[in-house]
Amino acid sequence: QVQLVESGGGLVQAGGSLRLSCAASGRTFSSYTMGWFRHTPGKEYEFVVAITWSGDRIYYADSVKGRFTISRDNAKNTVTLQMNSLKPEDTAVYYCAAAYGSRWLTPNDYSDWGQGTQVTVSS
Numbered sequence: 001q002v003q004l005v006e007s008g009g010g011l012v013q014a015g016g017s018l019r020l021s022c023a024a025s026g027r028t029f030s031s032y033t034m035g036w037f038r039h040t041p042g043k044e045y046e047f048v049v050a051i052t053w054s055g056d057r058i059y060y061a062d063s064v065k066g067r068f069t070i071s072r073d074n075a076k077n078t079v080t081l082q083m084n085s086l087k088p089e090d091t092a093v094y095y096c097a098a099a100y101g102s103r104w105l106t107p108n109d110y111s112d113w114g115q116g117t118q119v120t121v122s123s
Contacts, residue, residue, distance in 0.1 A: 001026055001027060001111070001112055002024050002025065002026040002027040002032070002098050002112045003024065003025045003026050003112070004022055004023070004024055004096050004097070004098065004112060004113060004114035005022065005023045005114055005115070006020060006021070006022050006094065006095065006096050006114040006115065006116060006117040007020070007021050007022075007023070007117060008020040008021050008117060009093075009094060009117030009118045009119045010118075010119070010120070011120045011121075011122065012086055012119075012120070012121055012122070013121070013122050014086060014087055014088055014121055014122065014123050015085060015086065016086050016121070017082070017083060017084045017085075017086065018083045018086065018119060019080060019081070019082050019083070020036070020080065020081040020083065020094055020096075020117060020119070021078055021079070021080050021081075022034065022036075022078065022079045022080075022081075022096030022114060023077060023078050024077045024078070024079070024098070025077065027098075030053050030054075030074040031053060031100070032053055032098045032099055032100050033050055033051065033052050033053060033098070033099040033100075033104045034050065034051055034070075034072055034079040034096060034097070034098060034099075035047070035048070035049065035050035035051075035096070035097050035098075035099060035104050035109075035110060036048040036049050036050075036070065036079075036081050036094060036095065036096055036097075037094070037095045037097060037107060037110075038090075038092035038093065038094045038095070038119075039092055039093050039095065039116075040091065040092045040093070045095075045107045046061070046063075046092070047061050047105055047106065047107075048060075048061050048064055048068065048081070048094070049061065049064065049068060049070045049081065050070075050099070050104040050105070051070045051071070051072050051079065052104075053074075055071070055072055058070055059104070059105065063089075064083075064090075067083065067084050067085045067086075068081060068082065068083050068084070069081070069082040069084075070082075079096060081094070081096075083119070086119075086121045087121060088121045088122065088123045089121075090119060090121050091119060091120050091121050092118075092119060093116040093117065093118050093119075094116060094117050094118075094119050095113055095114055095115075095116045096113075096114045097110035097111075097112060097113045097114070098110060098111060098112040098113075099111065
């Protein structure tokens with residue numbers, strides 16, 4: 001099991017940027033895929049992006065491709081989500097999560113989750 005803590009959320013105007021960070025502790029960080037999901041009330045959790053343990057494969061949702069960039073530092077046990085050109089529809093609670101298997105596109109593929117951080121984009 002790994003403990004995850006997100007930070008960096010906040011309020012930003014449309015077109016602005018935010019950087020989210022996820023700090024991990026516990027299980028060896030480099031042994032699992034890290035993903036970001038987002039959730040708004042009344043909707044299902046939405047996959048945003050995932051990065052494999054080595055960083056050699058990254059998968060972005062079409063809705064964020066070209067605007068968001070994920071990276072990870074296994075030495076520092078952190079994963080970062082740089083969000084640029086933010087839109088009001090990006091408003092959500094963002095969660096980082098850890099997956100230990102070979103699948104990482106749905107919430108059920110992830111075993112450990114952070115508490116979430118709110119991102120609000122005003123128009």
